[in-house]
Amino acid sequence: MKEPDIKYNNRPQSFNGIEEMVEFLPATNSKKMEKMTTKKKLLIAGIVGTAALISVAVGLLVWHFAYRNAPVYKVYTGYLTIGNVRFLDAHENPASPEFADLASKVSEVLLNAYQNDPAIGPYVVNCNITAFSEGVISYYLSEFKVPAYREAALDKAMSELKVKTTNLRRFNLAVDTFVAYPTDPQNARMFRDNRCSFYLHATPSVATRFSTPGFPNFPYRPNSRCQWALRADAGHMILLHFKTFKMEACKPNKGDYVTVYDSLTALEPRIMVKLCGSYPPSYNLTFVSSQNVMLVTMVSDNVGKHPGFMAEFSQIPKTTLCGGMLRDASGVFSTPFYPAHYPPNRECIWDIQVPGNQHVKVRFLMFYLLEPSVPITTCPNDYVEISNKRYCGERSQFVISSNSSKMIVKFRSDQSYTDTGFMAEYLSYEPLNPCPDQFTCKSGRCIDLVRKCDGWNDCGDSSDEASCNCSAQQFRCKTNQMCKPKFFLCDGVNDCGDETDELDCKCPANHLKCRNGKCIPQEKKCDRTDDCGDGTDESECGSALTTTCTENTYKCDNGECITKMNPACDGVTDCSDGSDEKEASCSCGKRPYSRKTRIVGGVNADIGEWPWQVSLHTKKDGHTCGASLVSPTILVSAAHCFQDASGIRYSDPSTWTAYLGLHNQATRTTSSDVVERKIKKVVAHREFNSYTYDNDIAYLELESPVTYTDFIQPICIPDSSRVFPVGKSIWVTGWGALSEGGSGAQVLQKAEIRIINQTECNKLLEDQLTPRMICAGYVSGGIDACQGDSGGPLSSVESNGKIYLAGVVSWGEGCARRNKPGVYTKVTGMRDWIKQNTGL
Known part of the structure; x- marks a missing residue:
């Protein structure tokens, strides 16, 4: 509605050069369009102006007090380092008079320095001396309340503050160094609350233990702030090892966590590691300080109940020995204290020179120099430097060669975030023949001649796959021209990088390819009709439809079949009777320890990483076969393990003993994690064919049930419709022979392999596969199951977070041979047999 004191005309009004015609309706009340008197207009204008000024003033005051002047x-x-004070043993104890006296003087020094700076002094709330160490180094925590608009000025002033000795003569303290960093305000609460503060000094030749309060009988308290100040004698360093670490799963920027500092205060630039989640006991959690002090802090939120950690520390003589002159023809060298995390603030230089006219190369066998959020392209913090090139991050085995007999290897670590480091060997070689009877990679690495042009990047720089003629068993990628094994074709994985291997496998444009190979128009997807006939087009539509039962559809307990792919235990109830989410079937396939991808040395599994793995022993042979735990009383294994031979009745249950929760065969009778059970019943598939190994499956019943622990858990049995696609990564585990004809492993081994196209695998194995077998491994060889792994699990980690028994180790032509991948019993093809015989 128009205001009475505004007059309008119909002249064009221009906005940014664009003329716009504005037309107004005539006023319905002509009196409202009359001119007001000048006096009345001035009065109204004054009132409006005054109101506007008041509004602006109120707004400025609100902004000033609520925002600009809000305290932060x-x-x-x-x-601070103090040069004219001798460190006393009593200075370690915050309750001692000596500590209090020195702390009082240092506090005055700090407060005096603060008060002399106008950007700092008005905002001081508290200054607390938290610890002393040799030097004398005085650690402090200062608190401030500053208006928001002065926060930046305070930060700048603190970073530039110089505590001058000339101003401190009355305190009789000579301050040599002053360092200040902003920190988490939670740290102030941590130091004020002495109920969870502990001060420990190492005892020579003895490891001192400490843990979260209540461990292991009670979980640590919610909303806790705890700290452990660790000390060693002067001239020593601290070796810290977490023996057990089980806390809340990691959460971004929140949750429960433990931080280790190379300091006695929570200095951000001195963080060595920040830990959360759970780690198996075999995982490397050993750290070395750069000096004789270390601080461990723990912060917990108000969610969850977890055991916490148990750690131990000891003192070791302080040494700066690192690097050196290496003059032999070959040798080994590593970062300090490998495989423990190297100490911060170190520099090592190895001067390598091999004898004679040989050249030198270095092979890094293990390489872990990784820091959070640090670019591995420039390597600004921790790195290895060779010929002015830096290397950092996590790297697989690689080789660096020199064109002379000399090489300088430099290692540097900064003050924060340490890692496992590296293990390397240096070798001498003939310049004209660097790899006798082998192929020489561009990097200098040597590989077997048979691995050249096999479709696999064995060199690491692809130089073994350059300029190759593809064999009859290979195809050529379009972009990089590399030759790849034909079994990569149409496996759903972009092996070439440009999808060359997948281009001819697709349906026409705007069509969907069903699992059974049928092509249907794209618009038929999710139209609530099973156009594929196997449910593919309706399997990923957010809801499950009832459909005709086929081998590709999921069958509910009530006999209904649904279209959704892999619906079991995905957190959504799809069957009308709820059988796809029933607790009995879904409480499986869980690992108490989240999988850690890093293993220091070889392919040893972590303790508790595969808690369904079982070792089956006989009195004559010791470990003979593997098995998988699927319920408190039932194991699944391979039928060929229980065929009578050589005068031994392997079919007799009394022949066998099962060890559950086992990691190292040497400790099966001494480890408290291991449970031993006799076997009550052995049932092999009646149609097992000892010639073809068809139907190679058996189940064993334990004499008594086992109780699930962190190291003993069941694996999930997949439904017959569950899909394990070609190309999927999958894990095989066991204590079998480490090489064909070799001896068995002491420590449980693991290997990541891939499911191979059944048709192509059958060609390699001369038509020996049946529909009840699944092929997995690498055509290039090198990774495979072997003797002693039989009956063990082929474990598949699924998107619902559970792990399923995809296969049972069955047979293969030798171990890890080229073009001879391993064959496993297909558990989905045996699902009905398992259910009929075990009820599971």
């Missing part, structure tokens, strides 16, 4: 709580931590 800031905490700084750091240290």
Whole structure:
């Protein structure tokens, strides 16, 4: 509605050069369009103006007090080095008079320095001396409340603050160094609350243990702030090892976590590691300080109940020995204290020179120099440097060669975030023949001649796959021209990088390819009709449809079949009777320890990584076969393990003993994690064919049930319709022979392999596969199951977070041979037999 004191005309009004015609309707009340008197207009204008000024003033006041002048709580931590004070043993104890006296003087020094700076002094709330160490180094925590608009000025002033000795003569303290860093305000609460603060000094030749309060009988308290100040004698360093670590799963920027500092205060630039989640006991959690102090802190939120950690520390003589002159023809060298995390603030230089006219190369066998959020392209913090090139991050085995007999290898670590480091060997070689009877990679690495042009990047730089003529068993990628094994074709994985291997496998444009190979128009997807006939087009539509039962559809307990792919235990109830989510079937395939991808040395599995793995022993042979735990009383294994031979009745249950929760065969009778059970019943598939190994499956019943623990858990049995696609990564585990004809492993081994196209695999194995077999491995060889792994699991990690028994180790032509992948019993093809015989 028009205001009475505004007059309008119909002239064009221009906005940014564009003329717009505005037309107004005539006023319905002509009196409202009359001119007002000048006096009345001035009065109204004054009122409006005054109101506007008041509004602006109120807004400015609100902004000033509520926002610009709002107090911000800031905490700084750091240290001062004091040159004219002798460190006393009593300075370790915050309750001693000596500590209190020195702390009082240092506090005055700090407060004096703060008060002399106008950007700092008005905002000081508290200054607390938290610890002393040799030097004398005085650690402090200072708290401030500063208006928001002064926060940046305070940060700048603290970073530039110089604590001058000339101003401190009355305190009789000579300050040599002053360091200040902003820190988490939670740290102030941590140091004020002495109920969970502990001060420990190492005992020579003895490991001192400490743990979260209540461990192992009670979980640590929610909303806890705990700290452990660790010390060693002067001239020593601290070796810290977490023996057990089980806390809340990691959460971004929140949750429960433990931080280790190379300091006695929570200095951000001195963080060595930040830990959360759960780690198996075999995982490397060993750290070395750069000096004789270390701080461990723990923060917990208000969610969850977890056991916590148990750790131990000891003192080791302080040494700066690192690097050196290497003059032999070959040798080994590593980062300090490998495989423990190297200490911060180290520099090592190895001067390598091999004898004679030989050249030198270095092979890094293990290489872990990784820091959070640090680019591995420039390597600004921790790195290895050779010929002015830096290397950092996590790298697989690689080789660096020199064109002379000399090489300088430099290692550097900064003050924060340490890692496992590296293990390397240096070798001498003939310049004209660097790899006798082998292929020489561009990088200098040597590989077997048979691995050249096999479709696999064995060199690491693809130089073994350059300029190759593809064999009859290979195809050529379009872009990189590499030759690849034909079994990569149409496996759903972009092996070439440009999808060359998948281009001819697709349906026409705007069509969907069903699992049974049929092509249907794309618009038929999710139209609530099973156009594929196997449910593919309706399997990923958010809801499940009832459909005709086929071998590709999921069957509910009530006999209904649904279209959804892999619906079991995905957290959504799809069957009308709820059988796809029933607790009895879904409480499986869980690992108490989240899988850690890093293993220091070889392919040893972590303790508790595969808690369904079982070792089956006989008195004559010891470990003979593997098995998988699927319920408290039932194991699944391979039928060929229980065929009578050589005067031994392997079919007799009394022949066997099962060890569950086992990791190292040497400790099966001494480890408290291991449970031993006799076998009550052995049932092999009646149609097992000892010639073809068809139907190679058996189940064993234990004499008594086992109780699930962190190291003993069941694996999930997949439904017959569950899809394990070609190309999928999958894991095989066991204590079998480490090489064909070799001896068995002591420690449980693991290997990541891939499911291979059944048709192509059958060609390689001369038509020996049946529909009840699944092929997995690598055509290039090198990774495979072997003797002693039989009956063990082929474990598949699924998108619902559970792990399924995809296969049972069955047979193969030798172990890890080229073009001879391993064959496994297909558990989905045996699902009905398992259910009929075990009820599971």
